[in-house]
Amino acid sequence: MEGKDTTGNTGIVSRRLKEKLAVEDIYGVEESEEVDTEKIEDCEIIDTEGNVISSTDSSDIGDWEKRHNEIEEQREKIRNRVRKTRSGNGVIRKAKPKPTISDTGHKQVGVYARVSTKSTNQVSSIENQTRYYTKKVGDTPNWTLHEIYSDEGKSGTSTQHRTEFKRMIEDAAQKKIDLILCASVSRFARNMSDCMTLVRQLKSMNPSHPVGVYFETENIYTLDPDCKQNLSIHAMLADWESANKSRRMILSYDQRICTGQYPVLDLLGYRHTKEGELIIQPEEAKTVRFIFLAYIGGYDCDEIAEILTERERPTLRGRTDWNASMVMNIMSNERRWGDLEARKTIVIDYVEHKSKKNEHDRVSAYEEDHHEPIVSREIALAAQMVKKSSRKMTEGVPDFSVIHKGNLKGFVSICPGWGGIDGSALLEICQEVYEEEELEELNHKIRIWSGEEQGKVVSMALSGYQVPHGIYFLNKSLPALTVGRRRIKFSKACHEKLNYCRWVEILYHPIIQTIIIRQTTPDNPNCIEWEKEDGKLVSSISSRAFSTAIYESLHWKKEFSFKFRGITKERGMSKILVFSLDEPQIIVGKKYKNHPDVEKESNQPFGFVKYKTDTGQENKPENNGIVCAYPEEWMKRRIGINYFIREQRDSMINAITEEDIEETGVVVENPVIGHIPSRQEIVNELEELLMTM
Template sequence: MSEDKTNTNWQERHVGQEQRKTDIRNRIQEAGRNYEEARKNFRPAKPAPSIDDDEPKRVAVYARVSTSSEEQVSSIENQTLYYEKKIAENPNWKLQNIYSDEGKSGTSIRHRDAFRQMLTDAKNQEMDMIICASVSRFARNISDCLDQVARLKSFNPSHPVGVYFETENIYTLNPDGDQALGIHALLADWESANKSRRMILSYDQRIMTGQYPVADLLGYRHTKDGKLNIEPEEAKTVKFIFLAYVLGMGSSAIAEFLTQKNRPTLQGKTTWNSNMVRAVLFNERRWGDLEARKTIVTDYKLGINKANDGERCSAYVENHHEAIVSPEIAKAAALVCSSIGSTRNGVTDIKIIPKGALKGFISINPSWKGINRDVLNSICKDVYGADELDSVMENNGIIAGFEHSKVSRIDFHGYQVPYGAGFITCRTPTLTMSTKNIKFNKTCHDRLDNCKYIEIGYNPLLQMLIVREGAESSSTSIIWQHEDGKIIGTMASRVFSSIVYENMGWKKSYSFRFRGITKERKGKKIMFFFLDDPLVIPDTKDVTSDKGVKYIDIYDTEVRSIGVSMKDREKRSRTLSDITREDIEAEGNQVTNPLIGQLPDRKKIAEELNALVASM
């Protein structure tokens, strides 16, 4: 019974399907018999857009070359003449404008000013068609190419702007060209990527074989065989910038001087600014070296560059060509430039007091970048005899740095450190040190009679600072008061602070305040600060408690002490008591800075600078 029912359902469906097919055939045959009547109402579509139709067209031309070489300039001019003639010969065409980008990559439109102006004009319906020699001239980025073609069609849907790519014979308003455009855009994109890979490989090969790429720069001209020759007149400008920095002339003042003297840049401009001046200092070719591939392109489409941190091969060649300035002058000038606030007298000399109560103290400019921990520790140790150094090292627990007793935590009783720092009041002269700066309170200025210049000394073995009045003419002096009498309380000290923090093992999240002890001898004053006797200004996030007692760990290691031994305290007390006027006035001996090397005498540098100015 159920089988009979199934067969019946299938037969009914088959009959119904055949009837529907018959109905369709009959409907189509009826329409065919009424064909002539239907033709009366039929309206055919317009022909597919073509560049050869009879419609008048305002035609724009886009031309691009990727470099500014003489050959490429010739290419731009030839394209311009060719399209001017081609458009003039077509009676239906009228030249709207020729947009050309010279020396611009086709991987992005960001830096193609003419291209972007063309898009704006198209949006404003100033043209009907754009002619471009090839898809690759229009864009080498497939997404850019297709996106911009789509934009030109959709700016004004009732008045789309088409692009005719002459080499590929593609007109973008013709639907038949869409597929071909996609293929050619893909090929242009691939070729661009392949070109980038070829350039990287070529650069690798040149570096490995010692054929380093060179180019003209201010002070030099390059030859076809990869040599750099000094351009004498421009070299005067370069040397002036370096020597002026070494002697303390700021970048703005140097730029103003060069502008007044109409000194040309490499591009022939005679107006300078501070950024242009600073840029001269950090190119190693000015002191005779050559670094190949300092930067790399990480995204050729977006044109993103970054410093080469070893991702690709590079080379550094010392003494590659004749130098304009010595490496020592170059290092010194660059350090002055990068040391904020320390360029008043140019290069900061390193001086150390060789004898007396202040033996081992090194003159410090807190913002001077031309020092590091090893330099200061080494210079300080060198001033002591072997036996004397052993005694100092032993008394202060210094072994390869600064080793304290094994006390790692301090009971602060409300975050106040007992010992000498506990006697700090609002009338106490204080110095506060953080990782960024040093701050003197007003009492410090008052105790040193509000002197205009000071000299700061640091003994990295005794962990002490001294502050005394400095001479305006001294390279180690720091301005402490402006001409209008306004005091300078805060000084940038990132480099010096990092040295002290490392020597002391302090946590960088804390600041430290020290009381100053002033001594006066026959009208001369000096102030002492003991760096191992601080008032800690903590980061409250690091404060912990144990059974109601508050304490913090101020050190980064587990072997640090909160102070010095009784013997050292007695020694310091004797130092303060025995200090004489001669000690306070003691001049330091200048030593060679190993981070720079041996510089000429300042007088000789000044004479050379004056001779340069006279020849400009």
């Protein structure tokens, strides 16, 4: 009850009266207790500071007494009804006893046995369980053994891969089983959720035919209604033990890796010892070596798999049917070339057995030259480079060759789609053909051509003259080369200038940054098919690795493509196209093909952009309508390059002779890979392997 004085202070009934009224109003007054109305009337209302405001209103007390009397009448009626009830003539039927494992009714019994690994130590466990339960069921008069279901090498944290367990549950659903025997809760399931769900499922899937599970170690029978709490505790313990085992295994791996005791397993070509050593198996090693050599020799994975299947070469597990993925997996394992990587993948969920690549999530290790290799590191690296190539290497690993003399000295013959290319390797190959003095003189000229250094002649009268960049005059009748991040594209005029030849070779000089295209024959290992047999022109070729080398060397921004005007030089019966990479037209846009009229410069807007990564500016032109542009520094020069520089370039190109154009390169070792067998050596060894396989 609450009251309020004239000043606005709210009063409350004394604590004792308030509690008494609240309890009695809800539950009524006990028979042994009577309400002292005099005490109630004497109670006073007080405010929050303890000051008396007024006495209790007697009308409220009357209402309370009325409700109390009504409740008492109802209570009395209930008592009288129960007292007058007589015992009926009905027959009382007692409930059946609680189910126990010792019930005498006949039962079809299924037995479930499981071990988590296929180790030799656990082979006897399955056999012992089988013999024990066969005898136990046979010795029980009312039991008949239906079947023993056993899963070997299967984890109990999930039912996903336990085929025998799932078949047992299906048999129970079809009423073929009345009882399931299992050694312990942990053998049945190490996942608490699975355990409780499956027990309920077996009990209720056929209400008239419930199937119970008896866990012998814990002495739990699941049809006993009193077993639920006991089973929950043991299921939780089994789940906890599984999680704890996972943590122990992680810690054990950490300790072994940190102490150099790397875990090793058998794999095709190797067997491991107890000491952690990998020993080559000669017969299996033939298969491994054949795969690597065939792959770098020009065969693809499907062709290699077909050969191995025809020869019935067994895998580690005895399979003789191969596919491309199996072949690639053989070449992806570092142990085949003598290295060892420990903990490449990790399990992120021990229940679902989900795994992922170990990206420094846990301790790992990589040790080179851990054991004797089946193939050399260079052969393995060559295979990885073939895999990374943007075109099929039908002729095997391409050769690197460099011209050693003449006016094309230092030019390297390249295969643009070959993954074993990088800028440093091309520069190293080029520099090897020059003497120290020659190289210094060449670099001196390059610095003059680029404007980084002044020459003596530059100070003369002609040095003030400038000539426009040739790219300004580019049109459809002139040959053009476009270098993109993934492809090199040729204009139709390029084919026309080289008389629509079918095969061409690309030469590249990484110091003077010049590309030359010349005609070649199909027996050239680095030849490119420029025209199909049906006469269709090849307008672009895949060049991911080569383009990357150029972009990095010249510090080009990745979002741009670069177009260059070609100069045709004809000497006798020979022709070449020369493209200088320091006079670019910059193609702005995600894809060059979205701007089919880009060559019509007079009809297109243009601008000047910062196109190098070392400028610190990554912004594109503000005018979104720009599809072609030029280097920003050209805007400062207004016209073009120094007349002297152009003369020097032209003199170098004009000096090229027919002998220079016909000059072939000398094959050199690829610095990216190192020494690998020659094409003929690979062919010879493959033939020998096939004869013995």
